[in-house]
């Protein structure tokens with residue numbers, strides 16, 4: 001049986017929403033605007049680590065040894081799903097390297113950015129076979145060996161692997177699978193739950209948007225109610241075929257119809273505005289006409305606007321105004337490209353070892369007028385790559401990241417932010433068990449109030465005291481692991 005073309009379009013609209021939330025880009029690269037002080041370089045990396053093969057490709061990395069003292073730690077930031085290699089100079093790792101006499105290095109993720117094993121032919125079925133998590137891990141292990149060999153005094157250096165968002169998953173996976181190479185790990189806003197198709201992910205597939213609406217409800221119940229009213233208004237106009245009114249009220253370039261495609265696309269786009277403005281609270285430069293923290297900007301504007309729908313219009317301008325060259329907002333354009341995400345390789349990652357499932361519940365203020373639809377991200381794996389999607393259970397057991405594995409794990413910091421929906425699918429404290437104890441080597445969850453996605457790894461002008469304090473705790477934990485005292 002083949003799907004009708006309209007069903008396929010609807011699926012793609014839902015998948016676009018899923019793709020936009022699955023990828024939260026790189027907390028270690030901020031708004032990706034400034035160039036990086038440390039120039040990148042390339043080295044010859046093995047294409048297939050499972051064979052003793054001499055085929056190599058050029059993998060991009062950065063290495064800054066300015067603050068390195070003999071035997072000091074290697075602070076290794078693993079770049080995630082972006083087109084641009086992370087810049088660790090802009091992260092707190094630069095300060096910590098100074099404190100610890102360490103060096104800061106970053107490695108680009110294979111098949112992203114300029115680290116393409118087969119150049120512009122990298123995404124063919126034939127060439128994607130080397131794009132495995134095993135190879136991604138081995139890339140990092142090989143790279144660490146080279147750095148230790150190359151940098152004088154680094155032979156016995158301990159590696160702390162750091163990554164944010166999808167990279168936060170990676171850093172924990174590296175530590176769990178190569179504990180001899182990665183002495184400790186800092187998983188910044190790493191997702192570990194809600195994996196697999198609808199049946200497997202179950203209620204956890206809804207965590208993301210449930211949590212997102214709660215961010216608003218907790219910060220301002222009045223503003224939350226107004227946002228709910230604006231979504232009710234949108235659904236009511238869609239139901240009555242009032243696309244023209246919608247277009248005028250929300251500055252849209254074209255009127256949405258009440259087709260399920262338009263409806264889903266529009267709602268995904270509206271919802272994404274509210275989610276991103278909370279999640280990237282600390283990055284006003286990523287938005288239009290915002291200078292302060294973006295969550296409170298939305299809340300204040302929502303409260304002061306003349307009507308709920310006028311408030312929604314303000315919010316949409318904040319979220320998408322930078323993408324409005326014609327003075328109107330195009331709801332079919334996602335904001336994702338501005339985050340530098342590379343869709344094809346990241347979709348492969350989603351199919352093969354990061355099967356994150358995001359479903360928008362009809363019991364949320366955002367999805368109140370949607371028809372319940374089972375969300376099965378695996379559809380895209382078949383359509384795009386003629387492959388099946390891995391199950392969550394497989395990923396968890398194969399890469400040693402089950403609840404049991406983490407309960408027994410050592411030297412992993414999982415840090416999470418209050419305004420980041422990733423927190424809802426990140427490491428729960430309960431997985432690590434009893435927090436009472438004196439063992440500094442035991443893995444730990446650090447929950448940080450008042451911050452956005454990965455804000456602790458990336459200092460900004462808008463840092464609240466909570467994140468400054470949390471960074472001190474994180475650094476002290478790492479000092480404890482390394483057994484070095486504060487200077």
Ligand SMILES: *[C@@H]1O[C@H](CO)[C@@H](O)[C@H](O)[C@H]1NC(C)=O
Nearest residue numbers: 037038039064066067089094
């Ligand atoms: C290396 O790190 C130092 C100290 O954090 C920083 O001042 C410098 O800009 C970085 N880059 C280079 C190329 O030195």
Ligand SMILES: *[C@@H]1O[C@H](CO)[C@@H](O)[C@H](O)[C@H]1NC(C)=O
Nearest residue numbers: 046048049050051052053054
């Ligand atoms: C790979 O091949 C080289 C040269 O034949 C050999 O020296 C090396 O030990 C081999 N490595 C592994 C892991 O088999």
Ligand SMILES: *[C@@H]1O[C@H](CO)[C@@H](O)[C@H](O)[C@H]1NC(C)=O
Nearest residue numbers: 032033034035083084113114
């Ligand atoms: C990011 O990568 C793209 C493509 O390689 C490049 O054109 C752009 O200049 C890079 N941006 C930064 C800030 O390095």
Ligand SMILES: *[C@@H]1O[C@H](CO)[C@@H](O)[C@H](O)[C@H]1NC(C)=O
Nearest residue numbers: 116118119120121122123124
């Ligand atoms: C890749 O680049 C080469 C050289 O620029 C070009 O000849 C070839 O057509 C490109 N292939 C694809 C699939 O774009």
Ligand SMILES: *[C@@H]1O[C@H](CO)[C@@H](O)[C@H](O)[C@H]1NC(C)=O
Nearest residue numbers: 042043061063146147149150
């Ligand atoms: C390691 O050192 C060799 C020899 O100096 C150099 O060619 C190579 O680029 C270095 N590799 C890295 C990753 O720094």
Ligand SMILES: *[C@@H]1O[C@H](CO)[C@@H](O)[C@H](O)[C@H]1NC(C)=O
Nearest residue numbers: 224225228229232364365368
């Ligand atoms: C949102 O508005 C709808 C329609 O007015 C209402 O039924 C629902 O209870 C509201 N939800 C919340 C959470 O306020």
Ligand SMILES: *[C@@H]1O[C@H](CO)[C@@H](O)[C@H](O)[C@H]1NC(C)=O
Nearest residue numbers: 248249250251310313314317
């Ligand atoms: C929507 O907001 C923009 C930006 O603040 C404003 O220019 C426009 O007049 C608003 N439109 C409506 C219908 O309120």
Ligand SMILES: *[C@@H]1O[C@H](CO)[C@@H](O)[C@H](O)[C@H]1NC(C)=O
Nearest residue numbers: 252253254326330331332333
């Ligand atoms: C909106 O963006 C889409 C995709 O880029 C484009 O095809 C379409 O023409 C745009 N619509 C308007 C009215 O600008």
Ligand SMILES: *[C@@H]1O[C@H](CO)[C@@H](O)[C@H](O)[C@H]1NC(C)=O
Nearest residue numbers: 288289290297301314317321
């Ligand atoms: C900027 O936002 C404020 C509210 O935050 C609004 O009053 C003003 O009209 C906006 N300016 C532009 C140019 O959109």
Ligand SMILES: *[C@@H]1O[C@H](CO)[C@@H](O)[C@H](O)[C@H]1NC(C)=O
Nearest residue numbers: 292293294295296297298300
């Ligand atoms: C929001 O409004 C409150 C109360 O007026 C004010 O203290 C705060 O600075 C405002 N925040 C922003 C980001 O506009």
Ligand SMILES: *[C@@H]1O[C@H](CO)[C@@H](O)[C@H](O)[C@H]1NC(C)=O
Nearest residue numbers: 125382383384385386387388
């Ligand atoms: C899809 O993969 C299956 C086996 O995995 C193969 O039999 C089939 O020919 C492939 N279809 C296409 C269109 O490549």
Ligand SMILES: *[C@@H]1O[C@H](CO)[C@@H](O)[C@H](O)[C@H]1NC(C)=O
Nearest residue numbers: 402403404405406407408409
């Ligand atoms: C975790 O540790 C407990 C107690 O030492 C042990 O019984 C259990 O087998 C371990 N589980 C795993 C998955 O390593």
